[in-house]
Amino acid sequence: DGGITQSPKYLFRKEGQNVTLSCEQNLNHDAMYWYRQDPGQGLRLIYYSQIVNDFQKGDIAEGYSVSREKKESFPLTVTSAQKNPTAFYLCASKSNYGYTFGSGTRLTVV
Amino acid sequence: DAKTTQPTSMDCAEGRAANLPCNHSTISGNEYVYWYRQIHSQGPQYIIHGLKNNETNEMASLIITEDRKSSTLILPHATLRDTAVYYCIVRVQRGGGSQGNLIFGKGTKLSVKP
Numbered sequence: 001d002g003g004i005t006q007s008p009k010y011l012f013r014k015e016g017q018n019v020t021l022s023c024e025q026n027l028n029h030d031a032m033y034w035y036r037q038d039p040g041q042g043l044r045l046i047y048y049s050q051i052v053n054d055f056q057k058g059d060i061a062e063g064y065s066v067s068r069e070k071k072e073s074f075p076l077t078v079t080s081a082q083k084n085p086t087a088f089y090l091c092a093s094k095s096n097y098g099y100t101f102g103s104g105t106r107l108t109v110v
Numbered sequence: 111d112a113k114t115t116q117p118t119s120m121d122c123a124e125g126r127a128a129n130l131p132c133n134h135s136t137i138s139g140n141e142y143v144y145w146y147r148q149i150h151s152q153g154p155q156y157i158i159h160g161l162k163n164n165e166t167n168e169m170a171s172l173i174i175t176e177d178r179k180s181s182t183l184i185l186p187h188a189t190l191r192d193t194a195v196y197y198c199i200v201r202v203q204r205g206g207g208s209q210g211n212l213i214f215g216k217g218t219k220l221s222v223k224p
Binding site for chain 2: 004040041088090092098100101103106
């Protein structure tokens, strides 16, 4: 089945450590997105990529980095510069028809 | 993209129709109305979208007013599994860059009760 796979589902990080969240899709979509969701809130855009080897900052990119070396993969790194990283992270890809979301990664800083 | 306004929460009895309203009074002529829903701790799921005409699929119906300033998502026979946050979004269907980004508000929390 085609879809988006995010891993891991739960992730714990110590303060000061970088951590990378995985996002893989087999939908052959060009565009991919990373969103952050805090409790009781909507989704906020972190980064997006329209095509391989290109990506753009979203509304809350500070403290995050991404890469897009392959069409299928769009990993997100949460760096130590992100002051409040505990959140639910969602990856999505887009066709002209609409968006497909992964099941999310819940990151907790301990 | 046009801004949308939705009620914060709604209740619905199991087996009854759930009617979720959305106001988008500043919608542009080329903007579509999209509905997604998010079940707790999962990614949002696409439900339906439309431009002018009413739309129906296996999940729901979308009723758009003639002036396109508001719409209603209808779940004809709500079940307990339909309990979720429902997001109404308006945007151009095509386009790269920032036009491609969905803007999610807080949505409507629908609680389906036995």
